[in-house]
Amino acid sequence: MKKTILMLLCAFTAFGQLPQRREFQEGNTTQLILFENSLPAKNYDLSTSDLQVKWHVLILDLLEQTTGYTPNVAARSLAYTNLAAYEAILPGYPNLQSLSGQLQGYKRPKEFEMDSSNFSAPLAMNAAMYRMVDKLFIAAPFVWMEKVMALKDSTESNLSRGKTPMTVMKSVNYGISVADMILKYSDSDGAKTEMFRSYDMNYRLPACESCFEINRVADLENTGPLHPSWDKNRTFLAENNSDFDIKPDFEFSKYKDSKFYASALEVYNTSKKVVPGSEEHLIANFWDDAATYTYTAVGHSVSILTQVLRNQPVSLEKSAQLYARLGIGLNDALICAWKGKYKYNLIRPIAYIKRYIDSQWEPVLLTPPFPEFPSGHSVQSAAMATILTETLGDSISFTDYSKYWVGAPRVFSSFWTAANETSISRLYGGIHFRPALDRGQDMGRIVGKNTMKLKFEK
Known part of the structure; x- marks a missing residue:
C-alpha cells in the first residue's frame, strides 16, 4: 500500500497535479492560499519583510x-x-555590515561599497533574489520559471513607483551584481554539481x-547512496566544519x-502504535x-519562519538578517550531519529489525538512501530552533500549514516545540533510533550557537 501511494505521489508530482501553495491577485489584495486552509487576506507592504x-x-x-532538490x-x-x-x-x-571575512572564503570586493544616494534596498533585494533563483533553479519546469519572472517583474514595477529612473537602474544593477558575486563565491564550496547528480554510483559503502x-524496497530508483561526499563541502563558518x-x-x-538491541526494540514496539488515525502517525x-x-x-524550517513573518511582519533590514542567518545555519547543519553519517555508516532500523527481530516488519516511512546517525531532521531543526529562539524569542506561537494534505495545520507554542516534534517524528516513522535524535539535536544546537556569532550590525 505504501509503495502504491508513493508511486501515485511521484506520478502526480511529475504531471504537476499535487495541490500547491499559490498566490494570486484579487483586486488590490494578494492572498496566500494553502489547499483548503485559506489564510486571511493580506495587503503586502514590499518595503518590509513581506518582500x-x-x-x-x-x-x-x-x-x-x-x-535534484x-x-x-x-x-x-x-x-x-x-x-x-542581505x-x-x-x-x-x-x-x-557585510559578512565578508566572517564566512569562509568570502571577501566582498571594495567596489561594492556604495553610498545610499539614488538607491532602493527593496529593489536591489528583489533583483538579487531573482538572479539567484534563476541560476540555482536551472532545472525547474518552465511554467515555474514563468512564475519567477512574473514575480520579479510585478514586484519591480511596484517598487519603482515614485522612484527616479536612475534609482531604479542603479538599485537593480547593484542587486544583480551582488548576486553574481555570491554565485561565484558558491562555485568553490564543493557542491556546485551536486544538484545534477545526487547519487554517486561509484561510491562503495563499507560492508559489515x-x-x-x-533498502531496495524504498529505493525505487535503484540508486547509490545520497551525497556521500557532502561532508567535504565548505561550511560557511569555520567553527561548523566538524562533527x-x-x-x-x-x-x-x-x-x-x-x-x-533495546534501542531497535523501542523503534519496533513504537511502530505498533503508529497506525492511521493516531497522533504518532499524523506526526510522522x-x-x-x-x-x-x-x-x-x-x-520546512524556512517555511516556519516565512509563516511567522507573514503574520508578524518586521522591517526589511531585520528579515534580511533572519533569513540569511537561518539559511547559513541550515546549510552548515546538513554538512555536519553528513560528516557523522558517512563517518559511522550506521545501519538503519529496517535492516537491523528485519535481521534480528522481525523479518516481516515495515516502517511507516520509506527509509532514505544514506546512513542513520545522526538524524538530519534533528540536526537542522535544532539549529533552526536555536537561531529563531535567540533572534525572535522563546514564546513565539504559530500555526504551521506546511503539510496541508496530511491533515489539519499544527499549532506550536515555540520553535523548540516544533523542533522536538520534528525529531521524534523520525522514531515514529521507523527510520531512526532514539540516540540519532538526541545526539542530532546536540549537534544542531552547536551549529545554531556558532551561527549566532555572526555580526550583522556595526
Whole structure:
C-alpha cells in the first residue's frame, strides 16, 4: 500500500497535479492560499519583510518542483539566495555590515561599497533574489520559471513607483551584481554539481554487520547512496566544519541484552502504535518532508519562519538578517550531519529489525538512501530552533500549514516545540533510533550557537 501511494505521489508530482501553495491577485489584495486552509487576506507592504515572504512562498514551490532538490541542495540554495539578498541591501543601511571575512572564503570586493544616494534596498533585494533563483533553479519546469519572472517583474514595477529612473537602474544593477558575486563565491564550496547528480554510483559503502545498506524496497530508483561526499563541502563558518565528536551512545550489538538491541526494540514496539488515525502517525507524516513531493526538511524550517513573518511582519533590514542567518545555519547543519553519517555508516532500523527481530516488519516511512546517525531532521531543526529562539524569542506561537494534505495545520507554542516534534517524528516513522535524535539535536544546537556569532550590525 505504501509503495502504491508513493508511486501515485511521484506520478502526480511529475504531471504537476499535487495541490500547491499559490498566490494570486484579487483586486488590490494578494492572498496566500494553502489547499483548503485559506489564510486571511493580506495587503503586502514590499518595503518590509513581506518582500522576502513573497519570494519564499514561491521558492518553497520550486523546491518541490525542481529535479535534484534533495535536502542538502535545498539548504545550499536557500543559504546563498538569502546571503545575496542581505548583501544586496547594505548601501541602504549604514548600520549594517557585510559578512565578508566572517564566512569562509568570502571577501566582498571594495567596489561594492556604495553610498545610499539614488538607491532602493527593496529593489536591489528583489533583483538579487531573482538572479539567484534563476541560476540555482536551472532545472525547474518552465511554467515555474514563468512564475519567477512574473514575480520579479510585478514586484519591480511596484517598487519603482515614485522612484527616479536612475534609482531604479542603479538599485537593480547593484542587486544583480551582488548576486553574481555570491554565485561565484558558491562555485568553490564543493557542491556546485551536486544538484545534477545526487547519487554517486561509484561510491562503495563499507560492508559489515553494523553498516548501513540501501533498502531496495524504498529505493525505487535503484540508486547509490545520497551525497556521500557532502561532508567535504565548505561550511560557511569555520567553527561548523566538524562533527563535534558527536557519536552514537553505544556500540553495535545484535544481542538481546545490549543497549543497541533495546534501542531497535523501542523503534519496533513504537511502530505498533503508529497506525492511521493516531497522533504518532499524523506526526510522522507531517514531518516526513521527503524530496520530490515536499520542500524537504530544511524547506520546512524556512517555511516556519516565512509563516511567522507573514503574520508578524518586521522591517526589511531585520528579515534580511533572519533569513540569511537561518539559511547559513541550515546549510552548515546538513554538512555536519553528513560528516557523522558517512563517518559511522550506521545501519538503519529496517535492516537491523528485519535481521534480528522481525523479518516481516515495515516502517511507516520509506527509509532514505544514506546512513542513520545522526538524524538530519534533528540536526537542522535544532539549529533552526536555536537561531529563531535567540533572534525572535522563546514564546513565539504559530500555526504551521506546511503539510496541508496530511491533515489539519499544527499549532506550536515555540520553535523548540516544533523542533522536538520534528525529531521524534523520525522514531515514529521507523527510520531512526532514539540516540540519532538526541545526539542530532546536540549537534544542531552547536551549529545554531556558532551561527549566532555572526555580526550583522556595526
